[in-house]
Amino acid sequence: MSAINALVDSEMDGLISDLQTLIRQPSVSAKKQGLMECANLVAQIMRKAGINSEVLYLDDKTVAPAVYGEVKSKSNPGRTILFYNHYDVQPEEPLELWESEPFSGKVEGNYVFGRGSADDKGELITRIKAVEYFLKKTGDVPCNVKFMVEGEEEVGSVHIDQYLTRYKEKLKCDGVIWEFGYVDAKDRPIISLGMKGLLYVELIAKGPARDAHSSLAVLIENPAWRLVYALSTMRDSDGKVLIKDWYKEVRPFTDQELSVIGSEPFDEQEFKQEYGVDRFVAGAKGTDAKKALVGMPTCNIAGFNSGYIGEGAKTVLPSQAMVKIDFRLVPDMVPEKQLERLKSHLKEHGFSDIEVKLIHGEAAARTAINDPFVKQVEQAAKETFGSAITSVSSAGTGPMYSFVKVLHAPCISIGSTYMFARIHSPNEFAKIDLLNKTTKCIGRIMEKFSSG
Ligand SMILES: [Zn+2]
Missing domain, CATH: 3.40.630.10 (Zn peptidases)
Structure with missing residues (x-):
């Protein structure tokens, strides 16, 4: 007392x-x-x-x-x-x-x-x-x-x-x-x-000088597709970030941390129900799901903007596409280093035309x-x-x-x-x-x- x-x-x-x-x-x-x-x-x-x-x-x-x-x-x-x-x-x-x-x-x-x-x-x-x-x-x-x-x-x-x-x-x-x-x-x-830390960026792809008639998609590349291709090289369907050396500085859990994580209460069913999902990323269960929450980096699409998103149809080929991505970081990843790795990744995969704009970086x-x-x-x-x-x-x-x-x-x-x-x-x-x-x-x- x-x-x-x-x-x-x-x-x-x-x-x-x-x-x-x-x-x-x-x-x-x-x-x-x-x-x-x-x-x-x-x-x-x-x-x-x-x-x-x-x-x-x-x-x-x-x-x-x-x-x-x-x-x-x-x-x-x-x-x-x-x-x-x-x-x-x-x-x-x-x-x-x-x-x-x-x-x-x-x-x-x-x-x-x-x-x-x-x-x-x-x-x-x-x-x-x-x-x-x-x-x-x-x-x-x-x-x-x-x-x-x-x-x-x-x-x-x-x-x-x-x-x-x-x-x-x-x-x-x-x-x-x-x-x-x-x-x-x-x-x-x-x-x-x-x-956790955070690296928040915007990726911007530019297409034609102005929005074009979508019939021209036979000749003019669509910047939204460019972003989709670029994004698909960055993360696999199990949530793993595919950028070279992305996990290099990740500090492994100590045995003591692992045992604390193992004993932490976490009601998977209630959690899934709360969010209306029936499966976690990579089918994670039990301790793996808990480990992901406290210690797994992510590559999350926070927003994607391009073309016409109003009611009905508009056959347009947009001049620009932008995606907002937040990467959660864990100890001892360095935001500046991860940003450089992202830039090199895009370059090496033929996307050097995609502009990378840093919004916010913060270590875990x-x-x-x-x-x-x-x-x-x-x-x-x-x-x-x-x-x-x-x-x-x-x-x-x-x-x-x-x-x-x-x-x-x-x-x-x-x-x-x-x-x-x-x-x-x-x-x-x-x-x-x-x-x-x-x-x-x-x-x-x-x-x-x-x-x-
Ligand atoms: Zn608050």
């Missing part, structure tokens, strides 16, 4: 009302709406909690500010934990599907509704409150605490690397708690130790499963929730590599977000019982972490 447990229970109303205050300040990074206001509000809530706080900027003042917070421990100044969060949210649209006003923070039973209630204002508030309750209860915190709260997570954390680099000394720490964490339907928190990160920080978080989660699930990596992408590269600290994701909390969708919610338990869990993590 954490020293703050009783306070978490008796002060729940204060936690909810601070969360409502945050939700009621719209902060949509995609529209650059309310970002400065929300950053100031976060700093203010931190100060009220007893956390020293300041708003950070880059030289380019059009970049969303970040919020820094800090409390030094009197009893244990040798260990520092950093909470990474974000105050920005996804756009609230489509409005007509919301059952209450998106920025109302409406409370109903066990739920707090509103954009950002879970992602990520709910997560942020559990961490601020854990610190506040330690200060209130003991006049101290078990270890040094730092906060890095950015305002561009929902638009790809485009400047996080610059922030970390510029404020590297300030942000120095021994461990990072990631911005989000899921709790499954059986109330088990999922402790995730990594994130994975915290070593035998890092002592992992045990501490696992124990804290099991003590608080009764049980917990450890996952070697999330299947998704986030800027974890920047933290590992700049701060050299292990990163672990754990939080309060119910798996089906409709984040990024209408009627997003946070569950009050999970906010309560997670605040206690964060407290317990700090206590365990302080011992080294």
Whole structure:
């Protein structure tokens, strides 16, 4: 039990009302709406909690500010934990599907509704409150605490690397708690130790100078076909990427990782039903399916655009075709290197006319499963929730590599977000019982972490 447990229970109303205050300040990074206001509000809530706080900027003042917070421990100044969060949210649209006003923070039973209630204002508030309750209860915190709260997570954390680099000394720490964490339907928190990387490109094929009558397809090559031919050389029907040396730097799973993957719960039938599919890529089953989720690179067509896509027929030979591809990367693949391999592949296969446009590149990160920080978080989660699930990596992408590269600290994701909390969708919610338990869990993590 954490020293703050009783306070978490008796002060729940204060936690909810601070969360409502945050939700009621719209902060949509995609529209650059309310970002400065929300950053100031976060700093203010931190100060009220007893956390020293300041708003950070880059030289380019059009970049969303970040919020820094800090409390030094009197009893244990040798260990520092950093909470990474974000105050920005996804756009609230489509409005007509919301059952209450998106920025109302409406409370109903066990739920707090509103954009950002879970992602990520709910997560942020559990961490601020854990610190506040330690200060209130003991006049101290078990270890040094730092906060890095950015305002561009929902638009790809485009400047996080610059922030970390510029404020590297300030942000120095021994461990990072990631911005989000899921709790499954059986109330088990999922402790995730990594994130995949991403290489996002557009391939553009050019045909005739302008759209042509499709009768000319006998003579003029169609750029959409060109892209289809090029794409078919890049991946086989089992999902394997056929680009030379694509897997060269892929770090194999350790035995310990394999055993964790093997024991992770995964209901194949439920998953297939949820997505309406009856088979996985390459017919993967059991442990292979789980291994793919946490550690397999992909070549995914995210969008394909060419020719006429309106109603009815138009016999046209388009002048251009474009495909968007996202390649998920895993440790230790280097996005820049993979991009070069893709370009060479196209050249070697006779597609040097296809233009490759880089949209985004980001490396993967994975915290070593035998890092002592992992045990501490696992124990804290099991003590608080009764049980917990450890996952070697999330299947998704986030800027974890920047933290590992700049701060050299292990990163672990754990939080309060119910798996089906409709984040990024209408009627997003946070569950009050999970906010309560997670605040206690964060407290317990700090206590365990302080011992080294
Ligand atoms: Zn989000």
